[in-house]
Amino acid sequence: MAPVPVNTLNTPPRKSSLIKDWPAAERPRERLVQSGPGHLTDAEVLSILLGRGVAGVSALDLARQLLARFGGMRGVLNAGHAELETLHGLGPGKSATLRAARECCCRYMGEKLSPGKTISSPGDTQDFLLARLRDRPHEVFCCLFLDNRHRVLAFEELFQGTIDSTTVYPREVVRQALQRNAAALILAHNHPSGVPEPSEADRLITRRIRDALELVDVRLLDHFVVGDGTCVSLASRGLL
Numbered sequence: 001m002a003p004v005p006v007n008t009l010n011t012p013p014r015k016s017s018l019i020k021d022w023p024a025a026e027r028p029r030e031r032l033v034q035s036g037p038g039h040l041t042d043a044e045v046l047s048i049l050l051g052r053g054v055a056g057v058s059a060l061d062l063a064r065q066l067l068a069r070f071g072g073m074r075g076v077l078n079a080g081h082a083e084l085e086t087l088h089g090l091g092p093g094k095s096a097t098l099r100a101a102r103e104c105c106c107r108y109m110g111e112k113l114s115p116g117k118t119i120s121s122p123g124d125t126q127d128f129l130l131a132r133l134r135d136r137p138h139e140v141f142c143c144l145f146l147d148n149r150h151r152v153l154a155f156e157e158l159f160q161g162t163i164d165s166t167t168v169y170p171r172e173v174v175r176q177a178l179q180r181n182a183a184a185l186i187l188a189h190n191h192p193s194g195v196p197e198p199s200e201a202d203r204l205i206t207r208r209i210r211d212a213l214e215l216v217d218v219r220l221l222d223h224f225v226v227g228d229g230t231c232v233s234l235a236s237r238g239l240l
Contacts, residue, residue: 019047019058028060042073049097054089062089077102078135106131119150125186126224126231133190133226139166141189143173146221148183168205170212177218185213187223188231196227203239210240 024030028044037045046063053059065087070076076084077098084095109131111117119125125144133140141159146152156176159166166189177185187209189202202225210220222235234240 019052019060042067046073046076049101050094051097057089062087066090074135077105115152115154117152119144119146119152119186122222122233122236125222126233129188129224129226129231130229133188134228136190137192138162139189139192141166141168142187143176144186144188145177145180145182146184146186147181150184150221153180153182168209170205170209173209174212174216174218177213178216182218184219184221185209186221188226189224190226194228196225196230196232198223198225198232198234198237198239203234206234206239 019027019029028040028047031044032040032048040048043060043063046066047059050059050062053062057065066076066084067073069087070079070083079098081092081095081099084090084098085092109128129142133142139161140157141161142155142157144152145154145156158172158176159168161167173185173187176182187206191197202223206220206223213220220240222233222240225232225234
């Protein structure tokens with residue numbers, strides 16, 4: 001009996017691990033150029049950042065492994081270099097590229113609130129705060145300092161705490177505001193639990209800072225609590 005030709009078996013022929021050997025229509029970089037980034041999967045976008053894979057593993061397969069291990073793009077970009085480099089094929093160069101990509105995302109959002117920019121909507125502030133604070137493992141208390149036209153003077157992380165609390169000193173907030181000649185402030189802090197509901201302690205420190213700022217004619221415009229994917233405004237709750 002003659003041997004069965006390989007091409008008639010159900011298993012497809014093995015594709016080269018080199019993406020450059022694939023048909024142009026299947027290469028992530030060429031697909032991005034032809035169709036735009038919105039038509040690419042997360043794995044395809046990630047594979048372009050990775051550049052190349054390793055022996056027997058394409059950059060696209062490596063990207064899929066990363067997404068599976070870290071639970072998606074957000075997990076990949078938040079991973080530290082030690083975590084990333086536990087995956088075969090991920091060395092210091094590729095892990096540095098992925099961490100730089102996350103920093104690019106943060107800086108892109110940060111340009112909305114760079115010094116001199118005017119705060120035109122709460123949405124701009126919330127997008128920036130989510131990019132900066134949503135994935136921090138510990139609580140961080142921040143201040144956005146504004147002039148009398150609501151133009152950004154500075155954004156500072158003033159206090160860092162444990163996994164569930166931060167010691168905040170109103171006098172230090174006032175000192176920083178006077179040092180920058182600020183006319184108004186927006187406060188923000190994150191809840192590492194992911195639940196942005198303001199606590200009684202959040203409401204209390206907001207009132208204390210508001211009262212301290214009023215003594216030096218600086219207005220407190222809002223206090224945002226950042227959770228996992230959303231922010232809560234204490235001003236919108238009538239808690240200022």
